[in-house]
Amino acid sequence: MDQLLQHLANAVIVGGTYALLGIGLTLIFGIMRIVNFTHGELYAFGGYMMYFFAVVLGMNFYMSIAFAICAGMLLGAAIEFLLLRSKRGADIDTTMLIMIGAWIVLQNTEHLAWGSIAKSIDSPFAIEPVTMGPISLSRIRIFVLIVAVALIVATYVLINRTKLGKAMRATFQDSSTAALMGINTSAIYTITFGLGSALAAAAGALLGPVFVVTPTMGDLASLKAFAIVILGGLGNITGAVFGGFILAFVEEMGASYISSGYRDAMGFLIIIVVLLFRPTGLFARSERVG
Amino acid sequence: MNRFLPLIVLAFFVSVPLWLTDQYYLHTLVVCGIFMLAAMSLNLLLGYTGQLSLGHVAFFGIGAYVSALTSLGFSVSIFGYQITHDPWPPVVGVVLGGAVAGLCGYLIGKLAFRVRGAYFVIVTVSFAEVIRLISLNWIELTNGPLALPGIPPLTLGFEPIGYLTLWDKAANFYVVLTFIVVTYIIIKRLIDSPYGRAMIALRENETLATSVGISVTRYLVLAAVFAGTIAGVSGTLYAHYIQIIDPAIFMFLNTVTMVIMVITGGKGTLAGPVVGGLIFGIAPVILRKYVGPEVQWILYGSLMILIVFVLPEGIVPAIERWFGRASAKNSELALEPGKGARS
Numbered sequence: 346m347d348q349l350l351q352h353l354a355n356a357v358i359v360g361g362t363y364a365l366l367g368i369g370l371t372l373i374f375g376i377m378r379i380v381n382f383t384h385g386e387l388y389a390f391g392g393y394m395m396y397f398f399a400v401v402l403g404m405n406f407y408m409s410i411a412f413a414i415c416a417g418m419l420l421g422a423a424i425e426f427l428l429l430r431s432k433r434g435a436d437i438d439t440t441m442l443i444m445i446g447a448w449i450v451l452q453n454t455e456h457l458a459w460g461s462i463a464k465s466i467d468s469p470f471a472i473e474p475v476t477m478g479p480i481s482l483s484r485i486r487i488f489v490l491i492v493a494v495a496l497i498v499a500t501y502v503l504i505n506r507t508k509l510g511k512a513m514r515a516t517f518q519d520s521s522t523a524a525l526m527g528i529n530t531s532a533i534y535t536i537t538f539g540l541g542s543a544l545a546a547a548a549g550a551l552l553g554p555v556f557v558v559t560p561t562m563g564d565l566a567s568l569k570a571f572a573i574v575i576l577g578g579l580g581n582i583t584g585a586v587f588g589g590f591i592l593a594f595v596e597e598m599g600a601s602y603i604s605s606g607y608r609d610a611m612g613f614l615i616i617i618v619v620l621l622f623r624p625t626g627l628f629a630r631s632e633r634v635g
Numbered sequence: 636m637n638r639f640l641p642l643i644v645l646a647f648f649v650s651v652p653l654w655l656t657d658q659y660y661l662h663t664l665v666v667c668g669i670f671m672l673a674a675m676s677l678n679l680l681l682g683y684t685g686q687l688s689l690g691h692v693a694f695f696g697i698g699a700y701v702s703a704l705t706s707l708g709f710s711v712s713i714f715g716y717q718i719t720h721d722p723w724p725p726v727v728g729v730v731l732g733g734a735v736a737g738l739c740g741y742l743i744g745k746l747a748f749r750v751r752g753a754y755f756v757i758v759t760v761s762f763a764e765v766i767r768l769i770s771l772n773w774i775e776l777t778n779g780p781l782a783l784p785g786i787p788p789l790t791l792g793f794e795p796i797g798y799l800t801l802w803d804k805a806a807n808f809y810v811v812l813t814f815i816v817v818t819y820i821i822i823k824r825l826i827d828s829p830y831g832r833a834m835i836a837l838r839e840n841e842t843l844a845t846s847v848g849i850s851v852t853r854y855l856v857l858a859a860v861f862a863g864t865i866a867g868v869s870g871t872l873y874a875h876y877i878q879i880i881d882p883a884i885f886m887f888l889n890t891v892t893m894v895i896m897v898i899t900g901g902k903g904t905l906a907g908p909v910v911g912g913l914i915f916g917i918a919p920v921i922l923r924k925y926v927g928p929e930v931q932w933i934l935y936g937s938l939m940i941l942i943v944f945v946l947p948e949g950i951v952p953a954i955e956r957w958f959g960r961a962s963a964k965n966s967e968l969a970l971e972p973g974k975g976a977r978s
Contacts, residue, residue, distance in 0.1 A: 380753045428940065437752050438687045442898060442943050445891060449936030453929040564887065568764055571757045579753060606772035613761035613768075617746065620758055624750050 347479035348601075354480045356597040357590065361493035362548045364589030366566060367573035368500055368582050369544030375580025376517045376537045378437060382444040383424060385567025386451040387542045391417045391549025392558035393455060396464045399554075406469050410492070410550045417546020418539040425538035430531065448567075455560040463557035489551045496547055497586060500540070504582065513537060517580075545570075565609060572612035576619055578626025587628060591615075641819075641906075648812055652805035660920070661804040667916020668811035669873045674896035674908035675818055676865035681894070682903030683826060684858045685838030686751075690743070690759030692890040693766045694736040694863040698870030699880050700770060700777060701735045702728030703786045706875070711775045725789045725875050732871035733864045740863020744856035760887070767885035782881035789875045807876050814872065815909075818865055823905055825861065834858055838903075888932075895939050901949025910951055 366388060373381045394416040398409035428443050470484040504510035515523040516533045524530045548566070549558075556562075573592050577584020592612050600608035619627060655661055673695050680688045705728035710719040747758040770777045777783065789810065790800045801807050825831050833854045836844040845851055874880050892915060900911025915935070922931045946953055 374753065380756060431944075438685075439943055439947070441687060441753075441756060442894070443940050445894070446936040446939035446943070449888075449891065449939070450933050453932040453936070457927075457929045457933075568760065571760065575754065575757055604772070607768060610765050610768040613765045616758065616761045617765075620750055620754060621746065624754065 350478075351480050352597050352601055353594075354482060356594040358482065358486045358490050358593075359597070360590035360593035361490040361497075362552055362589075363569065363573055363593050364497055364586040365493045365544050365548045365551075366570040367577065367585035367589045368497060369541035369548075370570045371574045371577065371580055371582055371585040372500075372504075372544075373538055373541040374574065375582070376513060377429070377534055379429065379440045379538075380437065380444065381538075381541065382441065382448040382567060383451055384541070384545050384570050385563030385565070386448055386455070387417050387421060387545040387563075388549040388566040388570075389455060389558070389560065389563035390420055390451070391546030392553035392562060393459055393464075393549075394546065395550040395553040396459075396466050396558050399466050400464070406554075410547070413550035414543050414547045417549070418543035420546075421542020422535050422539035424542070425535045429534070429538070433531075433534070452560060452563060459558075459560065461560060463559045465557045466554040468554040485555055489555060492551055493548070496544065500544065501582070503540075509536070569609075569612050572616050575616050576626060577628050581626065581628055584626055584628035588626075591627075645816065649809075652808050658804055661808060663916065663920050665804060665807050665811055665876060666873075667912060668808070668815055669869050669876065670892060670896065670916060671909060671912030672811070672815055672818060672869035672872070673866045674893045674900075674912050675815070675822060676862040676869070677893045678897045678902060678904075678908045679822065679825075679834075679858050679862040679865075681897050682901075682907065683831065683838065684834045684855055685903075686748075686855065686858075687756050688747075688759045688859075688862075689756050689887075689890055689894070690761075690763035691862070691866055691893055692885055692887070693743075693763035694740060694866035695870040695873070695889065696766065696770065696880075696884045697739055698732035698736040698867030699874035699884055700732075700783075700870075701867070702732035702871035703783050703874045703880055704728075704776070705731050706787050707783065707785070709776055725787050726791070728875070729789070729868060729871040732874075733868040736867020736870065737860050737864035739867075740859040740861075741856060743863075744859030745852070748852050748855045748859070763885060763887070763890065767882055770882040770885060777882070780882060782879055784879045786874050786878045786880065788878065789872075801875075811872060811876075814868065819905065819909070821865075822861075826905070830854065830857060835903075891935075895935060898939070898949055899942050901951035901953075904949070904951045904955075907949050907951045911949070914950075 366384070369387075370381055370384045373379055373384075391413050394413035395409055398404045398412045399406055404412070424447060428447060429440060432440055432443065468485045470488060472483075474481040474483045475487060502510075504513060512523070512528045512533055513536075515526065515528060516530050520530050523533075545566075549562075569592065573588040574585055576588035576591055577586070592615065595615060596608050596611045599611040651664065652661065655664075673691065676694075677688065677691045680686050680691075702725065704720070705723050706725040708720050708722040710717065712718070743759070743762050747755055747762070750758065771779055773779070774781075788801045788807075791810075799806070801810060826835075833844070833849045834857075836847075836849055837851060837854060841851060870884075873884075896911035896915050897908050898911070899914060900909065901907030919931060922934065926934075942949070
C-alpha cells in the first residue's frame with residue numbers, strides 16, 4: 346500500500362510536465378490543424394536554453410527558466426512565420442512534411458551546437474527529500490510540479506478569460522468569420538504557435554535540472570506528447586491535462602508492476618487501445634479548444 | 636522514347652559492376668538499392684493511396700529480424716514453453732520475413748485505417764516505436780542492444796546445380812537489382828489493375844470513391860499488405876547483406892529517409908522512388924567528403940522543406956511535364972490535361 350502511494354505521488358509529479366507538453370501540442374493542433382513534429386525539439390531547446398542561461402551565463406535559476414520559456418516562444422513564432430505562414434490552408438500532410446524537415450534540422454543543429462555529451466544543470470534545491478508519511482519526494486520535483494500547474498492554469502485563464510483567448514477560440518471555430526470580425530488571424534496563428542512552443546520549452550527548462558539535457562531528448566518527448574494528445578482528443582486542452590496524468594500513471598504502474606523496460610511503450614499501447622475503441626479520444630465532446 | 640527509357644536505365648545498371656571496381660561505391664549502391672526497394676513500397680501507401688504512413692521502418696526491421704532469426708536459429712521460452720528453432724537456409728528467411736511483414740501490414744492496416752489524417756500518422760509512428768522497444772527489450776530473442784551478429788549471406792542454387800553463396804558485392808548488387816526490377820513490375824501491374832485504380836480513386840476523393848462502391852478499408856489494407864511485404868523483403872536483403880542487425884534499424888530517421896526519397900522523386904509515380912532513392916543513396920558518399928553527419932542531416936531536412944515549397948510534386952512529374960511540353964510543341968499535339976503527371 347505504501348509503495349502504491351509512492352507510485353501515485355510519482356505519477357502526479359511526472360504528470361504535471363506531461364500535461365504541459367500535451368496542452369502545447371493540442372493547442373497548436375486545435376487552432377492550426379498542424380501536427381507539430383518540432384514539439385519535442387522545442388522541449389529540448391528549452392532544456393538547452395536553461396543550460397545556456399543558468400550554467401554558461403551563470404544567471405539566477407528562476408530567471409533562467411523565464412528566459413528559456415521566452416526563447417522557446419520566439420523560436421516557435423519564428424518557425425510559424427518562416428515555414429507555415431505561406432502554407433496556410435495546405436493539407437495536413439504537406440505541413441506535416443515541413444514540420445518533419447524542421448524537426449531534423451533543429452535536432453542536428455542542437456547536436457552541432459552543443460555536442461552529443463549530456464549537460465547537467467545544478468538546482469538551488471537541497472538534495473534531501475521531503476517526507477510526508479510513507480511518501481518521499483525530492484524538492485526540485487515538487488517545485489517542477491508547482492510551476493507546471495501554475496503554467497497550465499495560466500494557459501487556461503488566457504484562453505477562457507481574456508480577449509486574446511476569445512480571438513483564439515473564434516479563429517478555431519471559423520477562421521474566415523473571425524477574420525471578417527476584424528481579428529488578425531495571421532497574428533493569432535503566430536501567437537498560438539509561440540504559446541504552444543513556450544509551453545514545450547517550459548517543460549524542457551523545468552526537467553533539464555531534474556535529468557540531463559541531450560540532443561535526442563526531444564524524440565521521446567514528441568512521441569509522448571502525441572500519446573497524451575490522442576488520449577485527450579486532438580485539440581482538447583482539458584483532455585490533454587487528463588491525458589498527461591493518465592499517461593504518467595499508466596507508465597508508473599506498468600514500469601513497477603510489469604516491466605521497467607517497457608515503460609516508454611505504455612503510451613503507444615494506450616494510443617493503439619484508445620483508437621481501437623474510442624478513435625476521437627477519451628474526452629471527446631467534439632474537437633474543440635477550451 | 637518513354638517506352639525504352641526504363642530498359643536503357645536497366646541496361647546501364649546491369650553494366651555497373653563490370654566497370655565499377657571500387658568496392659566502397661559498389662557497397663553504397665547495394666545499400667541504396669535496398670532502401671530504394673523500401674521506398675518503392677512506401678510509395679504504394681504514400682503516393683497511390685495518399686496515406687502518410689510514418690511507421691514504415693517497422694516492416695523493414697521486422698523483415699530483417701525474422702530473416703536473421705530464421706537463418707541463425709533461436710531458443711525462447713514463452714509462458715513456460717521452450718521454443719527452439721534450428722537454423723534454416725537464408726532464402727527461407729527472405730520468404731518468411733516478407734510473409735511476416737505482410738501479415739503485420741494486414742493487422743496494422745486493419746487497425747490504423749479506422750482513422751485518417753493526423754490520427755493515422757500517429758498510430759503508424761506508435762506502431763514502429765512499440766516494435767523498436769520490443770526488439771530492444773526481448774533480449775532472449777533479439778539479443779537486445781547487443782545486436783544479432785553473424786547473419787549468413789544469401790545462398791542461391793539447387794542440389795544438382797550447386798550453390799552460390801553471395802559473399803561479394805557484385806553478386807549482391809545483381810540480387811538487389813533483380814528484386815527492384817521484379818518489384819517495379821509488380822507495382823506497375825498492381826497500379827494498372829482495377830485494384831490500383833480503386834486505390835487512386837480513394838486518394839483523389841474518398842467520399843466519391845465510396846459512393847461508387849469501392850470498399851475503402853479493403854483496398855487500403857491490400858495496399859498495406861503489399862507495402863509491408865515488399866518492405867519486409869528489403870529488410871531481409873539488408874540483414875543478409877550487412878550480416879549484423881540491432882534495434883537501431885527501427886530508428887525514425889530510417890523512415891524519414893524513405894519518405895524523403897519518395898517525395899523528392901515524386902510520390903505516386905513509378906519512377907519517383909527510384910530517382911529519389913538514387914539521389915539520397917549516392918548523396919552521402921559525396922557529402923561525406925565535405926561535412927559531418929549532422930550537417931548532412933541538416934541539409935536533408937532543409938531539402939525536404941524546400942521540395943515541399945518549390946517542387947511539391949517531386950522531380951519525376953516536373954521532368955515529365957517539361958518533356959511533355961517540349962514534345963507537344965514539336966508535334967503540335969495537345970496533351971490531355973494531367974496526363975503524364977501521374978503514371
